[in-house]
Amino acid sequence: MEAEPVLTVSELHAGYGDLEILRGIDLAVEPGVTTVIGPNGAGKSTLLKAIFGMARVTEGSVRLGGIELRRLSNRQLVNIGLAFVPQGRCNFPRMSVHENLEMAAFTLSMQEARTSISSLYERFPLLAEKRSQFAGELSGGQQQVLEMAMALVTSPRVLLIDEPSLGLAPLTLISVLDEVQAISGQGVTVLMVEQNARQALARSNWGVVLDLGRKALEGPGPGMLSDPRLAELYLGGAATQDVGKA
Ligand SMILES: Nc1ncnc2c1ncn2[C@@H]1O[C@H](COP(=O)(O)OP(=O)(O)O)[C@@H](O)[C@H]1O
Ligand SMILES: [Mg+2]
Incomplete structure (x- = not known):
């Protein structure tokens, strides 16, 4: 170590x-x-x-x-x-990718949330592309990336x-x-x-x-x-x- x-x-x-x-x-x-x-x-x-x-x-x-x-x-x-992604899908399937990221950013100020989400879109272009789609419509792997991005919103x-x-x-x-x-x-x-x-x-x-x-x-x-x-x-x-x- x-x-x-x-x-x-x-x-x-x-x-x-x-x-x-x-x-x-x-x-x-x-x-x-x-x-x-x-x-x-x-x-x-x-x-x-x-x-x-x-x-x-x-x-x-x-x-x-x-x-x-x-x-x-x-x-x-x-x-x-600290951030935690529990076992299983835990996004909001009937909300868009963008809304999911906003939900994950609820402890941040509006400005912090906007900055953080836009840097996550750069980091995960797939999410930017799918930002208006329902989270529940993404594939399993894409949803897992969304879960990770949601956890990363708070840096x-x-x-x-x-x-x-x-x-x-x-x-x-x-x-x-x-x-x-x-x-x-x-x-x-x-x-x-x-x-x-x-x-x-x-x-x-x-x-x-x-x-x-x-x-x-x-x-x-x-x-x-x-x-x-x-x-x-x-x-x-x-x-x-x-x-x-x-
Ligand atoms: N909410 C809970 N209430 C009571 N027992 C639980 C709960 N969650 C898990 N357990 C029990 O705790 C033990 C360990 O579970 P868990 O930590 O989920 O194991 P693993 O993730 O290694 O498969 C299991 O015997 C499980 O039944
Ligand atoms: Mg387990």
């Missing part, structure tokens, strides 16, 4: 009501892409939700640039530079993104993961959950395996692919096929 962590998770315990899912997670998220993989039910989504204040944190801390995030409101989290330092490739065809999946990598190349630190371990780790500088609410393994992203412990952890897990195939 060379760089300073941007986001630091320490001894995090979190869950829902009395149900503890995360049982002491430590994570130092550095600039670039950090990918979290692991079997279904491991607690990957819960980790992102806990960081974003959407799961109940019972112990431990989450810090962004030295600021403790526990007990901050969603709006405060956004204001200090976050850290982007949390949960399974951006879910349900996408193989080629679309690759272009969406390339887009995630490009976003990190522009200085946004990314913490991503992905089922496509091989494709995701190849584009990550750090990889983390969660299992049963604990960190089972971590290491440099691409290097992890050849780590025999990865295959071992996945044996019997839902993602065995994915790790095994190209």
Whole structure:
């Protein structure tokens, strides 16, 4: 680990009501892409939700640039530079692409929103082209790009993104993961959950395996692919096929 962590998770315990899912997670998220993989039910989504204040944190801390995030409101989290793209499509399908971006910009002033949206149109020409179309009419991959653009409207330092490739065809999946990598190349630190371990780790500088609410393994992203412990952890897990195939 060379760089300073941007986001630091320490001894995090979190869950829902009395149900503890995360049982002491430590994570130092550095600039670039950090990918979290692991079997279904491991607690990957819960980790992102806990960081974003959407799961109940019972112990431990989450810090962004030295600021403790526990007990901050969603709006405060956004204001200090955190953005979250939850699992699944979460745009407003019966609103235009442009209106979706405006909705995402609601914490900004009118002027800030206009500037931010126009720079996103330059960054994602596809969205500029489709600005008047209903979000629900875009393809799955295009909608995922829209979700990312919506999260970027507030110019976050850290982007949390949960399974951006879910349900996408193989080629679309690759272009969406390339887009995630490009976003990190522009200085946004990314913490991503992905089922496509091989494709995701190849584009990550750090990889983390969660299992049963604990960190089972971590290491440099691409290097992890050849780590025999990865295959071992996945044996019997839902993602065995994915790790095994190209
Ligand atoms: N809102 C919720 N209320 C109660 N239990 C939940 C909730 N969301 C997820 N869980 C449980 O938490 C565990 C971890 O879920 P999740 O973090 O979504 O796993 P993953 O994303 O790794 O597949 C699962 O057992 C799941 O059933
Ligand atoms: Mg999940």
